Amino acid sequence: MKKATIILIVMLSLIKVTNAQDSKISGSWLVTKIVVGDKVDEPLIIIDYNTDGSIITQGINVGSWSHNQKEEKMIMSSNMDKDFGGDCMITSLNQKQFNFTKGDQKWFLSRLNMAEIAANNLESGLVGTWKFTDDANADVTRVLNFEAPDSFTLIEKQPGMESRTGGMWIYNQKEKSLLLVGRIDKIGGKNRVFKLSDKEFLLENAGVEVVLNKSEANSQKIERLNFTEAEFFDENGDYKYDGEEGKLPWTDPFDMLMSLVNTKQLEYNFSTLVEGTEVFETKKLTADVTADKDEQSLSIDFIFYGYDRYNLPDDAELPPNRLDFNYYNRLYPLGDNSFRVVGEEKLTTPSGVFDCMVIESLGTSEEKYKLWMINDKPGIYAKIIEDKEGRFGHYYIYELNNIIENN
Template identity: 70%
Template sequence: MKKLTFLLIAIMVLAVSANAQEVEGSWLVTKIVVGDKVHEPLFVLEYNAEGSVITQGINVGTWSHNKKEEKLIMESSMDKDFGGDCKIISLNQKNLNFEKSGEKWFLSKLDMDLIAKQNSESGLIGSWEFADEENEDVTKVLTFEAPDSFTLIEKQPGMESTNGGMWIYNEQEKSLLVLSRRIKINGKNKIHKINENELLLENSGEEIIIRKLADNSSMIERLNFTEDDFFDENGNYKYDGEEGKLPWTDSFEMLMSLVNTSQLEYNFSTLVEGTDVFETKELIADVKADKEEQTLSIDFIFYGYDRYNLPDDTQLPPNKLDMSYGNQFFPLGEESFRVVGKEDLETVSGTYNCTVVESTGSSEQRYKLWMINDKPGVYAKIIEDKEGMFGHYHIYELKSINTK
C-alpha cells in the first residue's frame, strides 16, 4: 500500500512539474485578434527558466504561471504589450493561447533543436545579395548564420545600415520564415527555387531573387600590428636599417622603368563590414614619365577612386615624384615600415617576385605592400586595414600594366 501511495505521489509530482514546464521555452506569436481585426506580428517570445521574458535578445519583463487560476502573469516596465494578466485559453506542447486586455494571442511552440538542424541542412547558410538592377549604387547583403540568426547590410554612397533577426527554414513546407520588420522578405516566404547560386522566393505575391555570393573569407588577412610595434620601449625607431632591403632606391631608375607605361590598372575591393563579401571595381592610374624633362607622376588612386570616376566636388590630388629627394614608396607616401620578406605573388595580371612590407599610415591605417622587385613604382598588391567606427578594409590588386 505504501509503495502504491509513493507511486501515486511521484506521478502527481511529475505531472505538476511537466505542467510547470509547458510555458517555459520559445514561442512564435503568430496572431493577435483585437475585435474583428487580425494581426500577424510574427515575433518570438522566450519565457526562460529564470522568469524573464526575452524578445529579439532584449529582456522586456518577467513571467510566472498561476496554475490554479490558469493565468500567465507578465510584468514589464518597458512595453505594456508584455505586461498584464493573461487568461490562458489553451496550453499544450504545441500551442499557447491566452486573452489579455480584450486581445486574443495565439502562440506556437518552437523546437529550437529542430530549427537548428533544418537550418544547417537548408543550403542557405552564407551570404546572399538582393538583385537590384534599378539601383546599382545600393548593395544589400543578407547573411544567414547558424543556428538561426541573420544580418542584412544595406550600403550606398554615404550611408550604411545593419539589421538582423531570426530565420527558420521548413523542409516539409519548402518555406523560409524571416522574423524582422525591417527587411523586404519579412514573414513567411514560399521557396520556388534554391541552389548553390540562386534563391527564388515569393513573399506576399511578389517574387524576389537573391543571389549567392562567393565565400571570400580566404581573401581577408587582417593586419594586427600597430604603430607602437615600430618603436622600442624608449621610443626609438627599430627599423632604421630596413631601407637597404627595399627594391626601389633610385628615382631615375623608377622613371626609366615607367617611361613606356601609360596606365596601371587595379582591381579595388572593399570589404562589406560584418560579412566576408567584397565590392570590387576597377581603378586606373595614369602614368606620365618624361625622361627628357626628368619628371614622373602616377595618379594617386589609393583613396578608392580615379580620374575617370571622381566623386562630386572632388579633385584628384597631384602626385609628382620629387626626383631630387626621391621616395622608395612612390606613389604612396613614406611612413613607418618594416620589411617582412620576399614572395612570388600570383595576381590576375601575372606572377611577380615581390618584397613584402608592413607599414602604418597617419590616420591609424595599417598597410601590407607587395613591391614588384623589377618594376619600381608598381605594386602587385596592397592591403589597407583600419579598425574603428570609420574603419575599412581595402585590397588593391594589379590587373594590368598598359604601355604606350
C-alpha cells in the first residue's frame, strides 16, 4: 500500500508539471501598459502564451514559458529578447486580466477573446477595403484592407515605391473604438470611431483625424493575362506567328497619317492596380499628336510608360515615337515584341464604342500585353493591359478617355 501511494504521488506530480502550460495564463493577451517608475509605455502588442510552452509575438517564436503555481510566478526563457526572459511575479490573474512584475517593470495585460473579437469586427461595418489620404503628402495613396476575422493590411503607394504592413484589428462596439495592433503611423493603436455613412468612417487618434472612404469593386475588370511564352512557339521551338503582322488593321502608314491630321491630343486613363486589393490608383495621361501631311510626318507622345510630358519624373524624357514609313508598326508599343492576333471585339470606353482588333504580346522583361487597336482609327489604341507577375510585378490599364481635335 505504501509503495502504491508513493507511485500515485509521483504520477500526480508529473501531471501537475505536464499541465503547467494549461493554466489560466495560456491564451492570447494584449499588453496594454508597462510601468517603470513614473514612466508609462503603452506598447499594445499581442503575446500568445501557447499550451506547448512557446511564446509567440508578431508571428515570431521568441521564447518559452512555464507557470509555477505554488510560488505564483511565470518563468520565461528567451535567447532572442530579454523582455521575454526571467521570472515574473504574478500580482493578478483571472479570465480577463494578467498583471505581473518583472524586475522594476510592472506589466498589465488583457485577455483577448478571439471569438468575441471576430463577431464584433464582422458587425463593425469595417470589413473591406478603404482609401485615405494624408494632407501632408498628397502623392501617397494609402489603402487599408480589413479582413475577417481580425487581420488588416496597410498598403502605401507612391511613384516608384510601395510598402506593406499588417497586424490585427479589434473593434469595440461598446466604446466605438478601433485598435490597430502593428507598426502603423498616425492611426496605430487605439482610435475613436465615428461612422459618417456606410462608406465613410472618421478615425481620431491623439488629435489626428483620418477619413476612411470605402473602395467599392472597381468598374475596371481585372483580367489577368495567363498566356505563356511557350504558346508562341511550336514543338520545334520555331515562332508560330510570323504572318500575324499582315492581319493588323493599321497596314497603311499614309492612312495613319491622314486619320490623325486633325487630332491634337489623346487622353488616357492610366490605372495601376494596388496589388492584394481590387483598388486602382488612376490618373490622366495626355499624348500630344503632331501630324503634318505636307511633310508626311507623324508623331504621338509615347505615354505607355505611365507618364506624359506634363508630369515627367526627374531625369526622364519621353522616348521618340514617330511614324517610320518603312517600318510603320514601330509607332505603337508592339515594337520588336512577339505578338499574335486573337480576334476582334467591340469595346466600350469613356470616349466611345469602337470596333477593335485584339492582340496579345510578350514584353522583353516578362511583361504581357493585351492591346485593342481601333480598326478605323489607325494609330489609336482603345485600351492596353500590361501585366507582370511576381514580387516586383504590376498590373496597368490604359483606357482611351478622349480624342481632342485641333480647333
